[in-house]
Amino acid sequence: MVWLIGNKGMLGTELSNKLSACGIECVGTDREVDITESAALERYAESLVFRGKSIRAIINCAAYTAVDKAEDDRDLCSRLNEDGPANIASCAAKYGAVMLHISTDYVFNGNGARPYREDDPTDPTGVYGLTKRDGESAALANNPRTWILRTAWLYGAHGNNFVHTMLRLMAEKTELKVVNDQRGTPTWAKDLCEAICAFLLSVPAIAREAAHPEACAYKTVSSPEFGIYHFSNEGNISWFDFANEIYLSGRDAGLLDPSKNCSILPCTSAEFPAKVRRPPYSVLDKSKIRAVLGRDIPDWKASLKEYLSSKENKI
Ligand SMILES: NC(=O)C1=CN([C@@H]2O[C@H](COP(=O)(O)OP(=O)(O)OC[C@H]3O[C@@H](n4cnc5c(N)ncnc54)[C@H](OP(=O)(O)O)[C@@H]3O)[C@@H](O)[C@H]2O)C=CC1
Ligand SMILES: Cc1cn([C@H]2C[C@H](O)[C@@H](COP(=O)(O)OP(=O)(O)O[C@H]3O[C@@H](C)C(=O)[C@@H](O)[C@H]3O)O2)c(=O)[nH]c1=O
Structure with missing residues (x-):
């Protein structure tokens, strides 16, 4: 079985649904x-073992x-x-489990001019x-199988996320x-969950125990080496471009009143002051x-359209 930590957050909730669709036995915890x-x-890991469970992976x-x-809340954030990923990695190592941890593009300063590779300096x-x-470094140090x-x-x-806002x-x-003047690539949590499940299913014991591995749209061509990977949808746009497409696709999907107009105006970061x-x-x-996945990753626009027109979005 796998242990999903943060199962009530945006990504965690989506992943919990995907794991269950794939028939991967999972326990989820959040703040408790x-x-x-x-x-x-x-203590929690011990209670799982006591119940006869083998922890194959901790996500x-x-x-x-x-x-x-976070700027005013440095201590809790850190x-x-x-400490969170450091502790989880140590726990995973103790129980012989693989760790799968999620990190962010915000580890880079963004002064580059080509897409960031995994080994580029942070x-x-x-x-x-x-x-x-x-947290990345701590996780890798405490469990080499991360x-x-x-x-x-x-x-x-x-x-809460930019699309809903x-x-x-x-x-x-x-x-x-x-x-x-900030460029990047939006990522639909559902696409990321497909990649996460494919990584998990590359662990032989998880694949063996999964009831519906075919429900995972992606499949790894080989067992991925441990270490860092980048995953987002495809594309290179600004938040302004993203907002424009949310407006158009949101209208097409019937999520915005077609008789009410909203002008979307481009501005600079200086005109939209933020702490960071x-x-x-x-x-x-x-x-x-x-x-590793041996396939193309969906384009941001196609995924956004699919998301906005899907019944499951609760906007
Ligand atoms: N959101 C984004 O745009 C991006 C996110 N990421 C990364 O993806 C991952 C998932 O992000 P996302 O789903 O947005 O995060 P969320 O903030 O939606 O979810 C985080 C979850 O962790 C819970 N939590 C808080 N404190 C603790 C604790 N002490 N112990 C256990 N659980 C706790 C939160 O509970 P509560 O809500 O009660 O605080 C919440 O349920 C994160 O690692 C993030 O850094 C990377 C790139 C972009
Ligand atoms: C609401 C709003 C935001 N913005 C800008 C602010 C910001 O630069 C950008 C996106 O706003 P957000 O509040 O979503 O930005 P932000 O919280 O920086 O989003 C980040 O979250 C963390 C957790 C990550 O890991 C990142 O990948 C990224 O998704 O849009 C506007 O220009 N106009 C607006 O009306």
Whole structure:
């Protein structure tokens, strides 16, 4: 079985559904098993073993994700994003489990001019990125059998995210300003979950025990080496481009009133002040994961359209 930590968050909820569709036996925990307390993790792992369960993998979707707030909340952010993965990795190592941890494009400063590769130097611009970067190192150090999937600009049905914020503001306002000088790639949580499941199913014991592995749309061509991978949808756009497409596709999907207009105006980061400078360019190079998955990754626009027109979105 696998243990999904952070199962009530945006990604965790989506992943919980996907694991169950694939028939991968899973237990999920969130705040009730505090990742900043190694003893709490150990106690929970012990209780699973006591119930006769073999922990094949621990997936960490728990994190501190409020980018601006983190600047004034450094201690909690670092306990969650650094100590958390460090503790989980140690626990996974103790029980012979693989760890799969999620990280972010915000580990880079965004001053680059080509998509970031896994081994490019990191240089976060704020506390969130810094603690996520240090959490990566801690996880890899404490359990060499760790996969880290860095992703970016995540949205999905089960939490606050840019897509939901935009749809709400577009319904309320007649004009919106959105930054046009930060580029990256949106990622539908559902696409990321396919990749996560494919990695998990490359573990022989998990594949053997899964009731419906065919429900995973992706399949690894080989067993992925442990280490860091980049996964986002395909494309290279600004938040302004993203907002425009949310508006058009949101209208097509009947999520916005067609008789109410909202003008979306491009602006600079300086015109949209924030505590933390976001990376101006944070496109991720996905060659490494593409080779492992042996397939193309969906384009951001196709995934956004599918998401907005899907029945499961609760906007
Ligand atoms: N959202 C995004 O745009 C992106 C996210 N990522 C990464 O993806 C991962 C998932 O992100 P996302 O789903 O958005 O995160 P969420 O903030 O939606 O979920 C995080 C979950 O962790 C829980 N949690 C908080 N504190 C603890 C604790 N001490 N012990 C156990 N669980 C706790 C939260 O509970 P509560 O809600 O009660 O605080 C929440 O349920 C994270 O690692 C994030 O860094 C990467 C790139 C982009
Ligand atoms: C609401 C709003 C935001 N913006 C800008 C602010 C910001 O630069 C950008 C995106 O806004 P967000 O609040 O979603 O940004 P942010 O919280 O920086 O999103 C990040 O979250 C963390 C967890 C990650 O790991 C990143 O990959 C990324 O998804 O859009 C506007 O320009 N106009 C608006 O009306």
